[in-house]
Amino acid sequence: xxxxxxxxxxxxxxxxxxxxxxxxxxxxxxxxxxxxxxxxxxxxxxxxxxxxxxxxxxxxxxxxxxxxxxxxxxxxxxxxxxxxxxxxxxxxxxxxxxxxxxxxxxxxxxxxxxxxxxxxxxxxxxxxxxxxxxxxxxxxxxxxxxxxxxxxxxxxxxxxxxxxxxxxxxxxxxxxxxxxxxxxxxxxxxxxxxxxxxxxxxxxxxxxxxxxxxxxxxxxxxxxxxxxxxxxxxxxxxxxxxxxxxxxxxxxxxxxxxxxxxxxxxxxxxxxxxxxxxxxxxxxxxxxxxxxxxxxxxxxxxxx
Numbered sequence: 001x002x003x004x005x006x007x008x009x010x011x012x013x014x015x016x017x018x019x020x021x022x023x024x025x026x027x028x029x030x031x032x033x034x035x036x037x038x039x040x041x042x043x044x045x046x047x048x049x050x051x052x053x054x055x056x057x058x059x060x061x062x063x064x065x066x067x068x069x070x071x072x073x074x075x076x077x078x079x080x081x082x083x084x085x086x087x088x089x090x091x092x093x094x095x096x097x098x099x100x101x102x103x104x105x106x107x108x109x110x111x112x113x114x115x116x117x118x119x120x121x122x123x124x125x126x127x128x129x130x131x132x133x134x135x136x137x138x139x140x141x142x143x144x145x146x147x148x149x150x151x152x153x154x155x156x157x158x159x160x161x162x163x164x165x166x167x168x169x170x171x172x173x174x175x176x177x178x179x180x181x182x183x184x185x186x187x188x189x190x191x192x193x194x195x196x197x198x199x200x201x202x203x204x205x206x207x208x209x210x211x212x213x214x215x216x217x218x219x220x221x222x223x224x225x226x227x228x229x230x231x232x233x234x235x236x237x238x239x240x241x242x243x244x245x246x247x248x249x250x251x252x253x254x255x256x257x258x259x260x261x262x263x264x265x266x267x268x269x270x271x272x273x274x275x276x277x278x279x280x281x282x283x284x285x286x287x288x289x290x291x292x293x294x295x296x297x298x299x300x301x302x303x304x
Contacts, residue, residue: 089163131200160176173189198218214252216251219254223255225245252268252269
């Protein structure tokens, strides 16, 4: 080999040490030597791409599919995708060991998920229309569908939310993280979002697990709907699942950089200005700006 001496990288020792750490970690988590497989992010990405094509075959499906072949394409693709989704859900149920019959439970979840796809399509139609009407730069609803990261994230969320509701939260979380990686928009699959939802631009948007968002809500980039504090139990461990994120009622607009924290309510028809930091509820029809929040904080010495 042209003057290069063979190098000893210590691979055998590294393999031994890594095996020891791996087994130690499994033991601490009370798992067996060969733990069950997790759902595959790679396979879920394929499923998501296929579901987009099923929901919007003329725009996200095969480029040369004709009117006569659309139903066949949708049916064949959907049958294949649901079989693969069933496998990923079954993996999750086996991994978390929450049911005695993972096969039947995974089949039930997949069947119910499939039955709700028409509902997803109707919601997405309302989201796309809201984006088209809400952005003067949008030239068509087709442009919104294929170009806007907010719509991509919303498609993923609508699908993930159903799976979260039906009992496959890990598969749902992987789907939401695929969208997060692709768009920079982080929506927990547990968040409840009404129809005609529009995220404009979108980068840096964060929506927490227990957030509740009404109809016809519009948010801009870098908006956070987060938790104000994290409760701990007597052992100092974070309490899981408690309601800790905002409720945003119908017809609210939240401008770029606003941070809204805690289980507070943003009343119907309110406008939250850019870069506002808000930790208290506001009544319907409010118009909150940085100056408004600051004047409240220091009124009569409050906040000093």
